[in-house]
Amino acid sequence: MTYAALLKWAAHELNDAGIEGARREAELLLAYTLGIRREDLYLRNPLSEVQADAAGKAGGAASADAATATVRFQEVVARRAAREPLAYITGAKEFYGLTFAVDQRVLIPRPETELLVELCLEHLERRSGGKLSCEQHSSAGCGSQREQYSVAHAPFVVADICTGSGAVGIAVAVNRPDVSVLASDISAAALEVAAGNAQRHGVSERIVFAQGDLFAPWKSAQSSPSSPSPPNAGDGDRHLMDRAINHPTKCVMNRIVDHPMDVILCNPPYIPQYEIATLQPEVRDYEPRQALEAGADGLAFYRRLLSQAGTFLNQDGLLLMEIGYGQQDAVLRMAHENGWKASTIPDLAGIARVVAAQRV
Helix, strand or coil: CEHHHHHHHHHHHHHHCCCCCHHHHHHHHHHHHHCCCHHHHCCCCCCCEHHHHHCCCCHHHHHHHHHHHHHHHHHHHHHHHCCCCHHHHHCEEEECCEEEECCCCCCCCCHHHHHHHHHHHHHHHHHHCCCCCHHHHHHCCCHHHHHHHHHHCCCEEEEEECCCCCHHHHHHHHHCCCEEEEEEECCHHHHHHHHHHHHHCCCHHHEEEEECCCCCCCCCCCCCCCCCCCCCCCHHHHHHHHHHCCCCCHHHHHHHHCCCEEEEEECCCCECHHHHHHCCHHHHCCCCHHHCECCCCCCHHHHHHHHHHHHCEEEEEEEEEECCCCCHHHHHHHHHHCCEEEEEEECCCCCEEEEEEEEC
C-alpha cells in the first residue's frame, strides 16, 4: 500500500473510534511503526509504495519488510482505536522539552503540569539571584563528573512527591544543576520507570528515589537526624532506597536527605471517586487508578499535604500543588486553615491549575 492509502485508512479507523485529531495520530503511529519522525513522512512521495522507503532494500526482502511494517501499523492502529493512549503505544511522552519513557505503570505527563516546573524554576531563580549562566553549566563538565560536581555544590533541595514517571523532578534537575531532588511515590513500579528516566537524562546522581506514602520516606526538618527510611518502613522500602543512593556520591546524597526542602512539588491524585466512570476511556481504562482517584471529593491528598508539608520546608520554602478544575476555593480554604499563605496560578487556558503556598 502507499503512504497515502495507509494514512487514509488509519485516519478513518481512528475517526470512527471517536479520536480527535485522527489524521495527526495516524501520522504519528505510522512514523513510530517505521522508526522515523513524523516530519520525515512529509518528505516522502505519498503515492509511493511503503516498501520502497521503509525497507531500503530491493526485491523480495523489501516486500517482506513492507508487509511486516503494514501489519505492525494495523496492529498499533487497532490498539489506538481501542482507546489505548498514544503515549503507551509509542512508549514515550514529551514534557518540558524532554522525552520521557511511559507505560501503564505511570500517569502520562500532561502539558499543564509543566507549570509546576516553571514556577519552581522561577522561585529558585529568585532565591539564587538569577539563572545559571552558560559558564556555570559548562564548568561542571559532562557525564558523571558533571553530576558529582553538581551534587557536591547543590545548594537547593527540591522534593517531587507522587513523582510517577519522574517528569517534574527530572525536568527541574535538568534545568538546574544546582538542585538535588528527593522523589517519592507509593508505587514501586512507578519508581522503576522514574529511575530509568533519570538515567536517560543524566541526572541520576542528583535524585534519590524512595517508595512511600507522601513524605513517609523523608525526615522532617524538625526531627532529629536519622536514616532517610521511616522507622516503620518495610524491607522493600529500605531496599529501594539503598539501591537508589548506592553510587559514588552516596555520602553527599545522604546529607541532602537530611536537608530541609526548598521547594515541594506535587501533582497528586485529585479525581473524585464518582467522576472516574465519566473520564475518557484513555484515562479510565488504561492509566493507573492509584494515580487518579482521591476519595469522595478528590481532596484527600491536599488535606494530608497541607497538614504535613510545613515541617519539611525551609522557613522561606515553597509548596506547589497541581489542582483539578474547580478545586481552587476548597484547597485555598484548607491551606489557610493549616496556617499557609496561599494563592492560585492559572495555566495557559486561564484555569486555576497550581496552588502556591508558603509558611506564615
